[in-house]
Amino acid sequence: MKKDTTYYGVKEIARRANVSIATVDRVIHNRTGVSEKTKRKINDIIKELDYQPNILASRLASRKIITLAVLIPRVSEETDFWEAPLRGIKRAESEIKKYGIEVLHYFFDLNDKNSFEEQARKLLKEDVQGVLLSPSFIEESKEFVQACHTKKIPLAFIDSDLPGQDNLCYIGPHLFHSGYVSAKLLTYRLKENHKVLVVNISKEIDYNYQQIEKGFRSYFTDHNQPCEIVRIDIADTDNLSVTNALTRVLHEHKDLEAIFVTNSRVFAVASFLKKSKRTDISLIGFDFLKENINYLNEGLIDFLICHKPEEQGYRGLMALYQKLVLGAPVEKVHFMPIDIITRENQAFYQN
Amino acid sequence: MKKDTTYYGVKEIARRANVSIATVDRVIHNRTGVSEKTKRKINDIIKELDYQPNILASRLASRKIITLAVLIPRVSEETDFWEAPLRGIKRAESEIKKYGIEVLHYFFDLNDKNSFEEQARKLLKEDVQGVLLSPSFIEESKEFVQACHTKKIPLAFIDSDLPGQDNLCYIGPHLFHSGYVSAKLLTYRLKENHKVLVVNISKEIDYNYQQIEKGFRSYFTDHNQPCEIVRIDIADTDNLSVTNALTRVLHEHKDLEAIFVTNSRVFAVASFLKKSKRTDISLIGFDFLKENINYLNEGLIDFLICHKPEEQGYRGLMALYQKLVLGAPVEKVHFMPIDIITRENQAFYQN
DNA sequence: AACGAGCTCGGGTACGTACCCGTAAATATA
DNA sequence: TATATTTACGGGTACGTACCCGAGCTCGTT
Structure with missing residues (x-):
């Protein structure tokens, strides 16, 4: 990468603060082991330099794996609709796996609110950094969203929205x-x-x-x-x-x-x-x-x-990846096209 | 990052081929200095392992800067429309600059086909890896697209499409x-x-x-x-x-x-x-x-x-970034919403 | 004064890839 | 045969960050 661009990293911060890179690192991730005084000094320099971490390097160096979870309806005998989003999710998974992303799957029964609550409970026990949710049941989903909010876990909605609920993004039909x-x-x-x-x-x-x-x-x-x-x-x-x-x-x-x-x-x-x-x-x-x-x-x-369900799954997971790994901004609402399928064009449709 | 996931990098390829990492690297970037025999061997292993380069590490290690170019209408006194896309482009620029992306700007006069051709010619003299284009003039743009195609430069269109022309994506109104x-x-x-x-x-x-x-x-x-x-x-x-x-x-x-x-x-x-x-x-x-x-x-x-012109600029450049740097797939067509502005709601509009 | 606990901090290595530099072998030229 | 040139390859460092492993220092206890 070019050096002439005025970009300052931890090294420069450390130099200016007369400390080591490790200490700067401790402050950035607010870990323990730094005196209040140096912490303040370093934070001041960080603000002054408008330090933006290099996410590429960060992810490369980090041994920590990021865990995402999806909470969507199970593919039932009644309807195989959710096959498509799941396909998209798996496609996204295989793409981002090598950057240390792991995805947990939780499926609930569309005919059973209890199964949703049960799976949600299970999910919340794990230490996940992001959740892809199909908020099929309004009240139950709201509760779940609330729980994620207090744990500061970003949520991506697919298939249906939950207006007024705090989320990272909605990807689905209008x-x-x-x-x-x-x-x-x-x-x-x-x-x-x-x-x-x-x-x-x-x-x-x-x-x-x-x-x-x-x-x-x-x-x-x-x-x-x-x-x-x-x-x-x-x-x-x-x-x-x-x-x-x-x-x-x-x-x-x-x-x-x-x-x-x-x-x-x-x-x-x-x-x-x-x-x-x-x-x-x-x-x-x-x-x-x-x-x-x-x-x-x-x-x-x-x-x-x-409404391109496979793409909804793919994009939903990728939105979490974008946010958590790349630190890139994510558009809040992404409406899928309203595709019209007739007998004549169905053969060409990309679900 | 986790190690338990079955992921093979250049190191493993080098080990299996009994060569050094540098040699593998030469083959991957098909540089000179490798005998046909070892090249074949390494390529076979690459195929066998389905090697996917780690783009994070690649970008981090690369000193090479990626040059993108934008070719859009100049902001004129007649209409300040193109202010908005330019704003979006600059926003994207500042976000990706730190990953070694440089953006060249070329502006043409919407009232003058010649200025388009002139700027296009200038652009093609530079060694750019991607182009964001507003194909305002059909015939001239087609020629330009053709030139980019032979140079294998991906193109993102904004504001208007050029159907039937090879491009990375179109971001704009329907x-x-x-x-x-x-x-x-x-x-x-x-x-x-x-x-x-x-x-x-x-x-x-x-x-x-x-x-x-x-x-x-x-x-x-x-x-x-x-x-x-x-x-x-x-x-x-x-x-x-x-x-x-x-x-x-x-x-x-x-x-x-x-x-x-x-x-x-x-x-x-x-x-x-x-x-x-x-x-x-x-x-x-x-x-x-x-x-x-x-x-x-x-x-x-x-x-x-x-049609959210600022977002068009932003997304257009980001699409090129996604493709070239992250190697992530880009959706071919992204239609902007058709926003309706009246006297009553204009104050709230996000251009 | 001697010792250990706890706090603060730095050195150094690793992540996976790119690429510079140096060298041995192969080949060409004298 | 001796020397120059080319070809083929390896060692090693750097990218920016994360984090392990300690080292020094302060302070209270005996």
């Missing part, structure tokens, strides 16, 4: 706009009645869902497009519950033109429509799951909205 | 969608006639302009909103030319409801509207310039569309 775009796409398929059904299939009413529906409804109000919106919550995610609920609502509202599913479980609705031969109803939902793609290709699903 | 959003906003202000004027004030007809107008028109066709679109090009950017051109067109089309300016020179139109007391006409354009903000506050401009 939920409101995703709902908005969904509504837009849906209008392409509307004909006469302008009557649509919003379906939320989830054990927990989460933040994601609320924002998405808000955006969805906003589109119609924004565009002054009158549209009757029927909505149901299906709290049990098994096939029978979905079938029963949909049978009931379709019986009540015979003139439904389209269905919007607020998460990746759109395949469950597609399966129902196929069985009940209601292929006249348009269907739109989220995420590039194998099952969803199948129904997309069969023509039962019209559109899928995707 | 031009088409910016036009699209502009049209959307404009419809908020339309009343009866649905007649709008598109104004392009520029010496050169650039790629930006074409894409933006395309997006603008698409909105109306997409939404089947019939709208008569009048358009003029004003090739001379001085005040008199603008005044003359606008006077003529407003005389011809007395029932214009709104004007869309396809770049940051919307202030010139605002000034004209103010003088000719045509405050009934809605106005929309681009960029957070001081003059534009003044007219926004006066109510002459209704909306400004912005």
Whole structure:
């Protein structure tokens, strides 16, 4: 590296303070063994010189390994959505491993708040320097975020945000706009009645869902497009519950033109429509799951909205790396593109 | 750093090949002074071990400084738009300077293709490892990109893209969608006639302009909103030319409801509207310039569309740094948000 | 006064890579 | 054959920081 640039390191600080490099090092990492007087003197020089540590050298010399943790949903039989973020996380891991980064994995069950709390508790017992979190459960996540905050552990959120909560960054979809775009796409398929059904299939009413529906409804109000919106919550995610609920609502509202599913479980609705031969109803939902793609290709699903989940995992972990290792600034919010997948372009999609 | 992770460095390669570290180093940087036989042997071991150099150590040990160059428009009296990217570039510079990065600046005149070519020629004479480019002039930029390509110099584009041209990344607005959003906003202000004027004030007809107008028109066709679109090009950017051109067109089309300016020179139109007391006409354009903000506050401009120009500069340079120094992958396209600025929120905007 | 505990501090080595300098061997030139 | 030149390689130091291993010093205790 060039020397002519006016850059001062520990050596210069030591020289000016008439102490050794080791003493300067002790002050910088505020370890014990330095008198108040020299500590003050060194700190003054550090401030005067606006000393910026060389992170390259620092990481190289450090024998300490940095431990990161990820706390995300387990890949379940119900939905393989979380395969993609995990893939991205592992890709990031293999890239940064050689710089002394170790990553611990904690998985919770999306149908079980307790499992989240349990895994969070386990995680907090370890000495981790950063956490990648999918804050699926609002209240529980808030508590966890609070705990991390007191331990000064930076947090990166993926997939869904937790507004108002202190974090390093959020990497994921703009939920409101995703709902908005969904509504837009849906209008392409509307004909006469302008009557649509919003379906939320989830054990927990989460933040994601609320924002998405808000955006969805906003589109119609924004565009002054009158549209009757029927909505149901299906709290049990098994096939029978979905079938029963949909049978009931379709019986009540015979003139439904389209269905919007607020998460990746759109395949469950597609399966129902196929069985009940209601292929006249348009269907739109989220995420590039194998099952969803199948129904997309069969023509039962019209559109899928995707947010590059693998990249979310990759970027989330890399954000922590950037912050902790390189000391580089991290952008607070990074919205993923709102990708629109149809039968025609799905083959080329990079999930 | 931890040792237990199976990581092999030059030392291990040297040990296995029964040569010194220096020889391995020669092979890695394919310098001269190694016999074909040992070179082959070492290369085989490198491949076998899947050797990944430690970039931290590499940069630390290297006395070589990495030279980057930026080739962007000069800040002119006509428009101070390029102040913002330059600010971002300088911010990035000060952050990476200490890792031996030097940045050369080349500025060209947006009204003069020749100045671009001249600066490009100057730049190519230097031994630079990466270039941050604003490809304002299509043909000239393509030539320049070609030259960089043969010299294997990675290129980061900001502000406008050059599709089909080989580059490291593009960081900037989605031009088409910016036009699209502009049209959307404009419809908020339309009343009866649905007649709008598109104004392009520029010496050169650039790629930006074409894409933006395309997006603008698409909105109306997409939404089947019939709208008569009048358009003029004003090739001379001085005040008199603008005044003359606008006077003529407003005389011809007395029932214009709104004007869309396809770049940051919307202030010139605002000034004209103010003088000719045509405050009934809605106005929309681009960029957070001081003059534009003044007219926004006066109510002459209704909306400004912005794309975080400072961040574009910052991220553009950082992308090159990421690639060249950290060896980290860089995302090929990063679209900036399409920010909507009104009189009400402009005070809070981060340009 | 002698001793040890505790505090303050410096020397020196290591991290993984880059590269300068020197040297022995191989080859060319006389 | 003797000498010059080239080729092929190794030793060793440096980059800026972290941290181990002590050394000296002060002060209280006996």
